[in-house]
Amino acid sequence: MRTAAVWCSGLLLAGVSAVVGCRTADVDGVTPVPQLLAFLPWLLVPAGAGLLLALLGRWWAGVVWGVAALGLLAWFIEPYGTGGGHPDGPPVATLRVLTANVAFGNGTDELADAVRRHRPDVLFVPECDPACQTLLRQRVGETYPHRSAAHRTGSAGSVLLSRHPLRNTSVLPGTMGMPGAVADVRGHAVRLQLAHPMPPLPGQVGVWRRELDALRDHAAADHETPTVVAGDFNASQDHAAFRRVLDTGLRDAARLTGADRTPTWPARTAPTLGVQIDHVLVSRHFAAQETRFLDLTGTDHRAVLVELTLHDDEV
Numbered sequence: 001m002r003t004a005a006v007w008c009s010g011l012l013l014a015g016v017s018a019v020v021g022c023r024t025a026d027v028d029g030v031t032p033v034p035q036l037l038a039f040l041p042w043l044l045v046p047a048g049a050g051l052l053l054a055l056l057g058r059w060w061a062g063v064v065w066g067v068a069a070l071g072l073l074a075w076f077i078e079p080y081g082t083g084g085g086h087p088d089g090p091p092v093a094t095l096r097v098l099t100a101n102v103a104f105g106n107g108t109d110e111l112a113d114a115v116r117r118h119r120p121d122v123l124f125v126p127e128c129d130p131a132c133q134t135l136l137r138q139r140v141g142e143t144y145p146h147r148s149a150a151h152r153t154g155s156a157g158s159v160l161l162s163r164h165p166l167r168n169t170s171v172l173p174g175t176m177g178m179p180g181a182v183a184d185v186r187g188h189a190v191r192l193q194l195a196h197p198m199p200p201l202p203g204q205v206g207v208w209r210r211e212l213d214a215l216r217d218h219a220a221a222d223h224e225t226p227t228v229v230a231g232d233f234n235a236s237q238d239h240a241a242f243r244r245v246l247d248t249g250l251r252d253a254a255r256l257t258g259a260d261r262t263p264t265w266p267a268r269t270a271p272t273l274g275v276q277i278d279h280v281l282v283s284r285h286f287a288a289q290e291t292r293f294l295d296l297t298g299t300d301h302r303a304v305l306v307e308l309t310l311h312d313d314e315v
Contacts, residue, residue, distance in 0.1 A: 005057035012050035013065050016043050020072050028209065028240045034200040038275045040238040041077050041261065044070065079260045080237040081246040087287055087311035093186045095310055097253075097280050099124040099230040100296060100303035101196075104154055105132030107299030112139035114294055118305055119143075121163050122183065124230040126176070126196040129157035136161065148192075150177020158231075160194050172218060174198070174211045178231070180218070188226065188310060193218055195231035195279070200239075208234065212241040219248040219281075226285035226310055232265075232301060236275050250281040253306040256288040264302040267295060280306045285313060 019036045020043070022029040028037060036043070051066025098120035100111050104127055112135070115123060123144060128136070130151055136144075136159065144161035148169035151157065158177040160166075166181040172193065180193040197211030198204050212235060219229055229250060235242035237252070237260065246252065254260045254276065263274025271293070278301055282288065287309045294303040 002057045005053045006059045006062065009050045009053035009057060009059060009062045009066070012046045012053070013062065013069055016047045016050065016069050016073075017065075019043060020069060020076070023076050023238060024072065026240050026243070028200070028205070031200075031202040031205060034205050034208070034239065037238045038200075038236050038277065040073065040236075042273075044073055047073060076238065077261075079255050080243055081255055082249075082251050083255050085284075087285055087313060089311045089313040091287075091309045092188060092312045093310040095122065095185060095190070095228070095286075095308040096120040097122050097124070097228060097230055097306045097308060098303060099126075099232075099278055099280060100294070101126040101232040101278060101299060101301035102132060102296070103127055103299035103301065105129045105135075105157075107296045107301075108132045108135045109139075110296040110298055111303070112136060114296060114303060115140050115143075118294075120305065121185075122192060122228070123161040124158075124192075124194045125161070126158045126194065126232045127155045128159045129153050132157065133159050146181075146183075148179040148181040150179050152177050158194055158196055160192060162192070164190075166192075172214060174214065175207060178215075182225075185310060188312065190310065191222065191225050191227040193227070193229045195229055195233050197234055199234040209241045212239075212245060216245045216248055219245060219250050223249060223283070225283075227283040228280065228286070228308075230280040230304075232278050234277055236277055245281065250283060251286075251288075253280040253282055253286075253288040253308065254291045254304070257291040257306075259291045259293075262291075262293055264293060264304060266300050267302050268300065270302055278302065278304050280304055282308060285311055287311065
């Protein structure tokens with residue numbers, strides 16, 4: 001009995017330690033580590049079980065191992081990135097941002113209803129194919145006459161809709177469409193970029209990492225212009241590739257409003273069980289007042305609605 005407990009404890013703690021070791025080394029590793037990193041807080045369960053089995057088996061080295069694993073997990077569960085401070089300069093505009101992955105367009109009708117209820121200023125919609133884009137044009141097009149879109153089928157399609165005029169519309173290279181633009185928000189230029197890198201599927205981790213790096217490079221290219229990068233990042237704060245995006249100076253609006261661990265995927269089990277992979281990232285020019293998570297029928301993602309205030313740091 002004691003031998004079985006020790007063996008089971010060792011297996012559990014070894015698995016947890018492989019993931020925690022990559023988190024400590026600030027790398028995402030190889031499959032299955034990137035996938036498990038997304039659910040890092042839930043590793044408290046096997047780590048706790050490993051510690052309990054070590055106690056039952058009177059394996060004192062395992063007890064120390066289990067306590068160390070739990071301690072590291074507790075440390076890394078703390079929010080990552082800048083969470084304090086206030087933008088310099090006076091407030092000049094408010095901006096309500098909504099991002100919603102509509103799952104191959106299946107959640108488009110529900111999204112249109114949510115848009116009419118919540119009236120965002122800017123709308124980021126990953127997985128919006130041409131049919132989804134047409135439906136949104138019919139349902140809310142008069143309110144959002146300005147757009148930047150990737151006209152692709154399936155999950156590769158996406159669209160950025162805005163009440164404010166857009167210029168320099170473009171699509172960031174990637175497996176799935178990531179349109180961007182510069183919005184004129186009451187006379188102030190604001191860079192907008194939709195995020196939708198490949199998910200870290202087995203065999204696709206390298207692509208996922210490169211596309212997150214492309215988002216990082218885009219964010220780092222201009223620190224002076226107010227910037228919003230929003231969408232389905234297919235990554236959480238426990239992924240090194242996502243933390244490198246934050247290290248450019250962008251801040252997660254959910255982190256700023258105390259909701260950094262609220263799950264957005266999978267919608268079926270959120271908010272009880274899940275991970276936050278849908279984000280609204282903002283530059284230092286913005287303050288975030290509130291983050292809300294909306295449940296939409298037809299999609300496996302929850303939408304993220306953020307209230308922002310733009311400050312002019314040149315005054």
